[in-house]
């Protein structure tokens with residue numbers, strides 16, 4: 170590690186001021202940021218810890234949506250009774266992230282801001298047509314995720330919450346990378362009044378919607394309809410964990426399983 174200034178503001182206004190200054194970075198659960206700092210991949214002069222801002226943590230119901238505060242830990246989403254009853258797929262997603270320590274510390278805001286190409290939450294936000302709330306504006310998930318580790322956030326902009334519409338049916342299925350437990354491929358399927366959304370994570374260049382699967386499932390929300398789609402692997406990554414062809418096959422299989430799970 171190297172020297173940096175540590176700030177722990179008690180409210181969002183102070184946090185925004187501190188985050189906007191020079192080479193500052195906000196600290197949420199630290200599960201990614203602290204490792205990056207130890208490896209000297211990040212070297213902020215100031216760390217602004219969001220952990221002291223009570224209004225950023227917790228889940229509340231607003232009309233037909235659940236609003237999850239940016240500092241809500243994965244374990245708290247997984248065990249929250251409102252999430253478990255209104256969007257059980259989201260609770261299951263959070264409960265399947267990493268290991269106990271990661272779930273006890275990692276936050277939805279940190280995960281979404283980081284936008285790791287194999288992370289679980291980005292698929293949940295995209296499939297559920299969620300909205301990211303920041304201290305400056307609201308951003309639809311379709312516009313928020315912009316490729317590997319890239320988002321629509323501007324420098325110093327803070328995520329305050331994520332709003333998830335409550336949908337008819339949804340499920341997330343992940344084929345774990347066995348060492349990290351990130352998604353080798355993860356597929357989140359949601360059936361809403363406006364149609365079906367299918368979001369894929371782990372494919373390579375960041376989370377994306379799979380339009381052919383969405384069209385097939387809009388006609389018939391069955392595993393057989395998902396199985397009838399030939400998934401093109403040409404834009405998927407190949408690495409030591411899996412070839413592009415293997416990932417393409419996994420997208421089909423995980424989608425079929427997610428649909429079966431959503432149907433109960």
Ligand SMILES: Cc1cc2nc3c(=O)[nH]c(=O)nc-3n(C[C@H](O)[C@H](O)[C@H](O)COP(=O)(O)OP(=O)(O)OC[C@H]3O[C@@H](n4cnc5c(N)ncnc54)[C@H](O)[C@@H]3O)c2cc1C
Nearest residue numbers: 197198199200201202267275276278279280288289328350
């Ligand atoms: C061993 C291990 C296994 C993991 N497995 C999985 C997995 O299976 N699935 C999965 O999805 N994830 C996984 N993760 C990632 C983990 O879930 C965390 O969500 C992720 O590391 C970032 O969240 P954090 O709260 O720790 O953020 P931090 O590490 O504190 O911050 C990450 C980045 O986001 C920025 N940031 C944080 N909060 C905000 C905010 N409110 N507004 C704007 N910017 C912000 C920070 O400045 C930093 O750049 C794993 C991590 C580890 C270490």
